[in-house]
Amino acid sequence: MNAKSTETLLELRHLVKRYGGLLATDNLDLTVTRGEIHAIIGPNGAGKTTLIHQISGAIAPTSGSILFNGRDITGVSMHERVKLGLARSYQITNIFKEYSVLDNIALAVQARRGSSMRFWQQAVSDKALFDEARAIGGQVGLEARIDVIAGNLAHGEQRQLEVGLALATLPKLLLLDEPMAGMGPDESARLIPLIRNLRNEIGVVLIEHDMDAVFQLADRITVLVAGRVIATGTPDQIRNDPEVKKAYLGDEAIA
Numbered sequence: 001m002n003a004k005s006t007e008t009l010l011e012l013r014h015l016v017k018r019y020g021g022l023l024a025t026d027n028l029d030l031t032v033t034r035g036e037i038h039a040i041i042g043p044n045g046a047g048k049t050t051l052i053h054q055i056s057g058a059i060a061p062t063s064g065s066i067l068f069n070g071r072d073i074t075g076v077s078m079h080e081r082v083k084l085g086l087a088r089s090y091q092i093t094n095i096f097k098e099y100s101v102l103d104n105i106a107l108a109v110q111a112r113r114g115s116s117m118r119f120w121q122q123a124v125s126d127k128a129l130f131d132e133a134r135a136i137g138g139q140v141g142l143e144a145r146i147d148v149i150a151g152n153l154a155h156g157e158q159r160q161l162e163v164g165l166a167l168a169t170l171p172k173l174l175l176l177d178e179p180m181a182g183m184g185p186d187e188s189a190r191l192i193p194l195i196r197n198l199r200n201e202i203g204v205v206l207i208e209h210d211m212d213a214v215f216q217l218a219d220r221i222t223v224l225v226a227g228r229v230i231a232t233g234t235p236d237q238i239r240n241d242p243e244v245k246k247a248y249l250g251d252e253a254i255a
């Protein structure tokens with residue numbers, strides 16, 4: 001973690017999500033600070049996706065609260081959360097495949113600037129918009145692919161673009177939901193330093209099944225089992241935690 005890491009960006013207090021008799025989130029407390037990559041791991045069905053949906057605002061908790069930058073956002077819409085600086089990287093679904101990488105990012109920058117009602121012709125003449133889009137393309141490692149039509153990118157590059165689209169909202173906190181999914185080892189290896197660099201400016205919540213990536217990237221790891229936090233700590237603490245080892249027996253190998 002770096003020097004900015006004492007600033008709490010996200011705080012979950014006694015969060016509960018109940019589906020009938022099932023507690024998918026069971027009285028969960030969690031903090032994420034600026035400058036931190038905080039990974040959330042756990043066996044299948046532990047409640048990781050349910051948790052990230054509550055943070056992004058896609059689903060409402062049954063009880064408990066979510067604070068972002070000190071403000072209670074529990075009842076705030078997903079759209080408003082993005083405006084407040086809470087971005088989620090979706091899995092490819094919001095890429096315009098027929099547009100170039102640059103145009104995709106430029107559209108996302110334009111949407112953030114609140115000028116989404118302006119028409120394309122005006123947007124293309126906006127140099128500052130494209131300068132910013134180009135810089136974001138560089139941040140996610142796509143500088144050499146900036147003019148490629150997004151649909152022609154390799155899978156891993158599309159994931160990089162997804163992160164770029166989330167960055168275009170100028171997030172304070174970025175939710176990354178399985179950024180390595182479907183990637184080969186070379187593609188993951190390329191994405192790891194890009195994600196690591198992001199945390200210089202912002203906080204990152206990372207959900208990822210690739211344990212090598214998690215243990216390389218995370219400053220702290222929270223382990224969920226059946227909706228409950230069984231451990232939070234540095235990668236070393238988590239690696240050596242007997243409860244965690246037990247929870248992972250028969251599941252994905254822990255690094």
Ligand SMILES: Nc1ncnc2c1ncn2[C@@H]1O[C@H](COP(=O)(O)OP(=O)(O)OP(=O)(O)O)[C@@H](O)[C@H]1O
Pocket residue numbers: 019022024042043044045046047048049050051
């Ligand atoms: N809409 C829903 N209705 C009922 N039960 C649900 C719903 N969504 C999730 N669950 C249940 O909540 C629990 C947590 O699911 P969740 O998908 O959050 O786990 P996960 O840790 O993300 O799992 P995976 O690693 O397999 O993606 C599971 O038992 C799941 O069946």
